[in-house]
Amino acid sequence: MRKNIVAGNWKMNKNFEEADDLLFDLAESLKDLELENEEVIICPPAIYLEMSTDVGLENNFSVGAQNCSNHEVGAYTGEISAAMLKSLDVQYCIIGHSERRKYFKETHDELAEKVNLLLDNSINPIFCCGEVLEERESEKHFDIVKGQISDSLFKLNKEELLNVVIAYEPVWAIGTGKTATSDQAQEMHAFIRGLLSEKYGEDIANEISILYGGSCNAKNAKELFSQKDVDGGLIGGAALKAEDFLAIIQSF
Ligand code: PEP
Numbered sequence: 001m002r003k004n005i006v007a008g009n010w011k012m013n014k015n016f017e018e019a020d021d022l023l024f025d026l027a028e029s030l031k032d033l034e035l036e037n038e039e040v041i042i043c044p045p046a047i048y049l050e051m052s053t054d055v056g057l058e059n060n061f062s063v064g065a066q067n068c069s070n071h072e073v074g075a076y077t078g079e080i081s082a083a084m085l086k087s088l089d090v091q092y093c094i095i096g097h098s099e100r101r102k103y104f105k106e107t108h109d110e111l112a113e114k115v116n117l118l119l120d121n122s123i124n125p126i127f128c129c130g131e132v133l134e135e136r137e138s139e140k141h142f143d144i145v146k147g148q149i150s151d152s153l154f155k156l157n158k159e160e161l162l163n164v165v166i167a168y169e170p171v172w173a174i175g176t177g178k179t180a181t182s183d184q185a186q187e188m189h190a191f192i193r194g195l196l197s198e199k200y201g202e203d204i205a206n207e208i209s210i211l212y213g214g215s216c217n218a219k220n221a222k223e224l225f226s227q228k229d230v231d232g233g234l235i236g237g238a239a240l241k242a243e244d245f246l247a248i249i250q251s252f
Pocket residue numbers: 009169173174175176177213214215216234235236237238
């Protein structure tokens with residue numbers, strides 16, 4: 001049975017002291033939480049990964065990075081490899097977030113390389129996809145998402161795909177306070193599961209967690225997570241305060 005997941009993407013927020021405080025608050029909130037089929041993932045800036053995995057191990061949450069290099073090793077100043085993440089016991093890594101696609105011009109092929117390197121290092125990619133407003137308004141959103149998924153994921157075999165989490169994040173909803181309606185989210189999530197089913201079969205498709213991201217918060221999470229194909233959320237702004245994040249986790 002696929003897992004319900006809430007993943008918090010801290011992006012480039014928090015200095016060391018603030019990050020330490022937030023980890024402490026999260027640990028306090030999460031340590032006694034009864035999680036059955038749910039998993040909580042914290043994705044802090046890379047510089048805080050080591051301290052986060054230490055806290056996470058004892059307090060009911062997994063840790064993910066926000067990006068990794070598409071190169072294995074070598075002269076790539078400033079980059080962090082999948083193998084380095086593995087050596088810190090990082091379990092997940094966000095790949096293809098729209099901010100990286102936009103500001104760092106990441107291509108479908110580079111994202112496929114990152115996914116492969118992560119899987120080689122037993123790290124689960126959280127693969128982001130989603131359309132910009134113009135693409136939705138011109139009704140190209142299904143084609144865009146199909147292209148993103150097929151170009152970066154469809155060379156994987158079934159066993160590899162089973163380690164991937166997909167996050168549908170309509171770009172027009174990220175950080176804007178404008179959320180997709182639960183119908184819009186369900187429609188796209190069902191479409192994505194259908195694509196996976198066509199390529200890998202229904203049994204595999206039903207095992208893949210598909211998260212919604214885009215201004216998800218304590219008020220709208222319950223409605224979104226109650227949709228059949230919405231298996232949780234990738235949370236930005238609302239992951240920066242332990243109490244807001246906890247309320248989202250409790251929305252299942
Ligand atoms: C995100 O960046 O992945 C995200 C969903 O951000 P927010 O929740 O702030 O819209």
